[in-house]
Amino acid sequence: MKQDRFIAFILFLLSLSALSGLTLITVFIFKEGLPLILNTGVRDFFFSSNWEPTEGQFGILSMIVGSLAVTLGAMTIGAVFGLGMAIVLTQFCPPKLAAVMKPLIELLAGIPSVVYGFMGVVTIVPMIRTFLGGPGLSMLAASIVLGIMVLPTVTSISIDALKAVPRAYWEGSLALGATKWQTTHMLMLKAAGSGILAAIILGMGRALGETMAVIMVAGNALEMSGNPLDPVRTLTSNIALEMGYATGHHREALFATGVTLFVFIMIFNTIALVISRRSAGKRGRS
Amino acid sequence: MRRISPIVMQRIAVTFLWSLTMITIGILLYIICFILLKGLPQLSWEFLSQSPKSMGRGGGIFPMIVGTFMVAGLAVLIAAPLGVGTAVFLTEYTRENKLTFIIRFGADCLAGIPSIIYGLFGFVFFGIYLGMGLSVLSGALTLALMVLPTIIRTAEEAILSVPYAYREASYGLGSTRWQMVTRVVLPSALPGIGTGIVLSLGRSISETAAVMLTAGSALRLPRSIFDSSRTLALHFYILVREGLSVDKAYATAAVLIIIILILNGLAYWLMKRFVGRGGS
Numbered sequence: 001m002k003q004d005r006f007i008a009f010i011l012f013l014l015s016l017s018a019l020s021g022l023t024l025i026t027v028f029i030f031k032e033g034l035p036l037i038l039n040t041g042v043r044d045f046f047f048s049s050n051w052e053p054t055e056g057q058f059g060i061l062s063m064i065v066g067s068l069a070v071t072l073g074a075m076t077i078g079a080v081f082g083l084g085m086a087i088v089l090t091q092f093c094p095p096k097l098a099a100v101m102k103p104l105i106e107l108l109a110g111i112p113s114v115v116y117g118f119m120g121v122v123t124i125v126p127m128i129r130t131f132l133g134g135p136g137l138s139m140l141a142a143s144i145v146l147g148i149m150v151l152p153t154v155t156s157i158s159i160d161a162l163k164a165v166p167r168a169y170w171e172g173s174l175a176l177g178a179t180k181w182q183t184t185h186m187l188m189l190k191a192a193g194s195g196i197l198a199a200i201i202l203g204m205g206r207a208l209g210e211t212m213a214v215i216m217v218a219g220n221a222l223e224m225s226g227n228p229l230d231p232v233r234t235l236t237s238n239i240a241l242e243m244g245y246a247t248g249h250h251r252e253a254l255f256a257t258g259v260t261l262f263v264f265i266m267i268f269n270t271i272a273l274v275i276s277r278r279s280a281g282k283r284g285r286s
Numbered sequence: 287m288r289r290i291s292p293i294v295m296q297r298i299a300v301t302f303l304w305s306l307t308m309i310t311i312g313i314l315l316y317i318i319c320f321i322l323l324k325g326l327p328q329l330s331w332e333f334l335s336q337s338p339k340s341m342g343r344g345g346g347i348f349p350m351i352v353g354t355f356m357v358a359g360l361a362v363l364i365a366a367p368l369g370v371g372t373a374v375f376l377t378e379y380t381r382e383n384k385l386t387f388i389i390r391f392g393a394d395c396l397a398g399i400p401s402i403i404y405g406l407f408g409f410v411f412f413g414i415y416l417g418m419g420l421s422v423l424s425g426a427l428t429l430a431l432m433v434l435p436t437i438i439r440t441a442e443e444a445i446l447s448v449p450y451a452y453r454e455a456s457y458g459l460g461s462t463r464w465q466m467v468t469r470v471v472l473p474s475a476l477p478g479i480g481t482g483i484v485l486s487l488g489r490s491i492s493e494t495a496a497v498m499l500t501a502g503s504a505l506r507l508p509r510s511i512f513d514s515s516r517t518l519a520l521h522f523y524i525l526v527r528e529g530l531s532v533d534k535a536y537a538t539a540a541v542l543i544i545i546i547l548i549l550n551g552l553a554y555w556l557m558k559r560f561v562g563r564g565g566s
Contacts, residue, residue, distance in 0.1 A: 005465050008379050014371030016510035019392035021431045023405045025399065032410055052434060092300055092317035093307075101311070103554045108314050110485070110546050114523045115539055121316050121526070146311060181296035202398070209400020211495040212523060236402045240495055243409070258406045262399070269398035273391070 029262055033255035045256065051222055053242070053250040060257055066207055066232035067261075070142045070218065073228070074207040077147025079200050082154025089155075090162040091184050109152035116215030120145040125217055134229030137219030142232065144228075145213050150203040157202060161195020162188055167181040199275040205268040210260070235261045244267040318543060325540025328533045332542035334541070339503055342521065343531045347538055349507040353515030356422050356508060357501050358490035358511040366483055368430070369437030370472075373479075376438075377445045378467050397435035404432050405499035412499060420514040425501025429493060433486035440485070444478025444560070445471055477560035479552045488549040491542070518542050 037045050038056050044050075048059025072266050083104070089098045129136030165188055173183040189196070219231020220241060233241075239254050239261075246254055290298075313506075314371075336346030372393075376386055408428030448471050456466040472479075502514035503524065518538060525535040533553040 008375075011371050011375035011379055014368050015375040017368040017388050018372060018396050018434050021391055021434065022392045022396050022399075023361075024411060025396075025403065028407055028411050032406075038458070044419075053368055064543060081306050081310055084303045085310055088300075088303045088307045088349060092303065101307075103550065104314060105484075106313060106553075107456050107547070108310070110488050110492065110550050111314075111317060112519050112522075112542055113495065114494050114519050114545070115317065115321065115542065118526055118539065119320065119521070143466075148310075150312060179292045179296045181299045182292055185299070203396050209398075209402065211400065212401040216523075216526070236495075239402050239406065240498065241532060243499055254316070255406060258403055262403055265400060265412075266399055266401075268544070271399075273394055284328070 020274040025263075029255060029258050031257035032252060033257070036249065036252040036256045037259065040253075041254075047261070049222070049224060051238075053246070053253050057248065058249075058256070060235065060238070060260065062222055063233050063235045063257065064204075064260065065141070065224055067234040067236070070146060070214065070229075070232060070234055070272065071138055071204055071207045073143025074146035074150060074202060075145060075204050076151040078154050078203050078207065081147070082151045082199070082203065083158055083196060085151070085155045086158035086162055086199075087184060087220050089186075090159055091180060091188065105152050105155055109156075112215045113149065113210060114143055114216070116149050117213035120213065122215040130230065132229055134227070135219060135231060136227050137217060137220065138230050140228040141230045142214050142218040142234075143228075143262075145217050146207045146210055149210060149213060149285060150206045153206050154199045154203040157198050157199035158192070160214075161192040161199065164195065165191040193245050193273050194278065201268055201272040201275070205272070208268065209265055211240050215240055235264075248257040301331045318547070321536065321539045321543050322521075325536040325538075325543070328459065328537035329540060332533075333537055337507065338521075341505070341528075341530055342525050342534055344534075347518065347521060347534075347541065349505065350516050350518045350521045350538075353422065353501070353508050353540070354381065354491055354517040354519075356511065356515060357425045357429065357497060357517055358399045358487055359421065360426035360511065362483055362487050363489045364426060364430035365486060367435045369434050369482075370441045370479060372438045373441035373445055374467055377442055378471065379547060393435040393438050396431065397439075399432075401432065401493055401496040402499075404531040405496040408496060408500035416476075418512070419465050420502030420504070422501055422508050422515050425497045425515070425517075426511070428496050428500045432493070432496060433489055436486050437461055437479075437482050440482025441475070441479045444475035444482070447478065448474045457471050458550050481556045481560065484549050484553040484556065488546055489549065491517070491549075492519055493517075493547055496524075518545075 036058065045060060046064070047061055049062040050057040050059040089101055093101070120141055124141050128134065128138060131278055133146040169187055169191060170183060173187050178186070214234050215237040218234060218237060220233045220237055221231035222233055233255050239257050242250070243254055244270055333346040334351065335348050337344035337349055338347065339377045373387065376389065380386055405428065408424055412418045412424040412427050413420060452470050452474060453466055456470040460467070497517050498520050501517065503520055504514035505516060508515035519542060522535055522538040522542060525531055525538060
């Protein structure tokens with residue numbers, strides 16, 4: 001019995017690892033980045049596009065806008081394709097075929113982001129340059145590549161949400177004479193709505209945080225033009241591009257960029273968690 | 287305007303959704319075939335067994351293969367006991383309460399943090415604060431934190447799907463809780479836990495942003511876990527980014543893709559075995 005209690009204590013300590021990791025990450029990112037935000041001033045840091053780190057100018061507005069624009073573009077693609085696939089795999093696909101497709105989606109999630117970025121450079125970028133004009137390395141290219149990259153996240157979480165809808169709802173609707181598609185869009189999508197929303201928001205978090213693929217296809221220019229065919233720089237690429245040689249205040253400014261990204265991601269993830277918990281709770285009661 | 291009949295509407299919708307699905311599968315196959323077709327002809331025994339010459343323009347990728355497996359292997363070696371321990375604690379040693387809620391919340395948050403933030407954290411905490419510098423160890427510890435949530439989640443699911451009757455039978459035979467966990471629950475859940483570990487290994491091998499800032503990009507063979515080492519994914523990125531050699535980049539990407547294909551195949555096989563044995 002004494003031994004059992006000792007083991008329980010050890011396991012308890014192990015289970016604190018994730019939580020202490022999260023705490024350490026939060027503390028160290030903020031410790032390195034926050035002082036610079038406060039010294040620069042909120043207005044000159046968040047609401048200025050003047051990024052000249054060697055001259056002491058640390059405005060990241062253009063990167064915030066760039067990150068959000070690329071993320072929104074990616075989610076338009078990711079949500080349509082991801083949800084479409086989730087509907088096909090749960091409603092319209094023979095189970096045997098679905099069993100083959102699922103590992104393929106997992107494989108899509110397993111391909112390294114540098115390979116996605118590279119494929120973007122050799123296929124999508126030249127296509128945009130030829131057919132739509134501009135330099136090719138652009139917000140649009142980044143959105144397309146990221147849209148494909150977040151597909152597995154959106155698909156697999158949407159599948160879980162659709163599968164969690166009670167089978168009786170589906171059977172009831174068919175028994176009333178609705179077609180499978182009517183059942184899907186009038187009933188299943190509504191019943192699984194919050195789970196699907198959580199999937200899309202988690203996908204947005206993924207897109208916002210992706211780094212290497214974006215660096216390779218987005219062009220990384222600091223100007224804000226508003227044209228999707230022009231290059232953009234995101235928060236993540238700013239950190240990865242300049243971390244190699246940054247020192248002093250410049251390095252602190254990159255950590256401050258990290259703080260900004262961290263806060264955005266935490267907001268997205270918390271919303272997604274709250275939505276999915278609430279929907280799980282609702283199902284538990286009904 | 288005439289209403290479209292529901293049957294026609296269904297046909298239109300289903301055709302559209304199927305085409306989305308087929309496009310996605312097509313993209314996946316295109317990426318894999320493209321890399322393998324361009325990369326496989328460049329592969330040779332010399333490429334796999336030699337050190338790179340003149341920054342990667344010539345020679346091979348042997349030090350990167352060793353470095354990749356050192357960083358990713360060590361990361362999984364560190365994360366697996368932590369993750370499985372957490373899962374055992376959450377499922378077998380406690381009830382649902384505030385504490386388990388907070389632990390799960392921590393793991394969920396950790397799962398959402400982008401790799402570049404892990405890189406920044408590892409750089410300042412392991413690299414500077416703990417004095418590890420750019421090293422295999424620093425990279426492995428950073429990646430271990432990154433894959434921890436995946437291992438916790440999959441291990442928890444695997445343990446929960448072990449039938450409750452097994453536990454009762456074990457208790458009925460007079461075992462203690464720990465004996466029940468180590469001799470009955472964990473062996474039954476092993477394939478499921480293995481799936482999570484293999485997928486985490488794959489994710490560690492694919493990762494670039496976090497290892498760039500923690501393990502560094504040294505080209506020589508790492509002699510110990512305190513040496514800096516460049517991983518395959520990062521080497522591929524540098525080859526492409528600096529325009530060093532297109533051929534070598536394709537060959538490196540092919541090696542990466544082959545490793546990922548093998549690991550995903552292994553994970554799939556383990557999962558099938560697990561489900562086949564009545565695990566879930």
